[in-house]
Amino acid sequence: MSVWEKLRPYSMVAPAIIVFSLFFIYPIFYMMYLSLFDWNFVSPDKAYVGIQNFKDLLTDSDFRQVLSNTTIYTLLTVTLTTSLALLLALWLNRKGVFHGFVQGAIFSPHIISLVSISLLWSWLMDPEYGLLNWVIGLAGFGKLAWLSHPSTSLVSLVIVAVWKGLGYNALVFIAGLQSIPPDIYEAASLDRSKPWTTFRKLILPLLSPSIFFLVIINMIGSFQVFETIAIMTQGGPVNSTNTLVYYIYENGFRFFKIGYASAAGVILLFIIGVLTIIYFKLLSKRVHYR
Secondary structure, three states: OOOHHHHHHHHHHHHHHHHHHHHHHHHHHHHHOOOEEEEOOOOOEEEEOOHHHHHHHOOOOHHHHHHHHHHHHHHHHHHHHHHHHHHHHHHHOOOOOHHHHHHHHHHOOOHOOHHHHHHHHHHHHOOOOOHHHHHHHHOOOOOOOOOOOOHHHHHHHHHHHHHHHHHHHHHHHHHHHHOOHHHHHHHHOOOOOOOOHHHHHHHHHOOOHHHHHHHHHHHHHHHHOOHHHHHOOOOOOOOOOOOHHHHHHHHHHHOOOHHHHHHHHHHHHHHHHHHHHOOOOOHHHOOOOO
């Protein structure tokens, strides 16, 4: 085998590796480098401060609030999106024009720009003229300050995230359900297995690869939420909806505290990495691949 034949496979993937390294790997290491400096993004001089940015972050009450907001948002979004999508998939996993129409309808938010969705829900949740308050007013309830009160603002953003992600998650579950051999259902029927027992003992384990995949991508996506916050709440009111990515954006591109924002980015990278590793270690053995 000639040298060229040995190098040809590597030359095929070289462009992708170069692009990935340039736009993903290099920025990560450069962010780690900047986290050790005090820099205002304008001056060419960078003052080395070591781990001082990390110390300032961990003692900052606003940053602790941001971590709490991000954790609550992620837990609610991942739990609700995954569980509701599974229930929806169980209902939609059948043939028929109606069910096909519903599948298309619930999937459509996934392909719509998150900016457009944020603008739409900002109008729906308007405290005075929004459609949601009009509907609950007809039901005899008082108006809600969806986005303008600390007690409801974060939950409102969770509702938007669940609404957007529900269709995609349900479609993945439907694909998983349709890949289950019919013989399994027939065997359960012959054994006179109750629906709940069939679901818990057979369907749920066979759907474990889909659950494993969706929880991972939903968790990472929730930690990286930005557009809805930037458009709908800007982190308010009273820092109640500020999350890690928006906090990084504010410190980096509004307050020009590049080192401080980079340190927050390193912490975000560390949290996602650790949670992903823990999730793989704890649950990967419970995933049943057919």
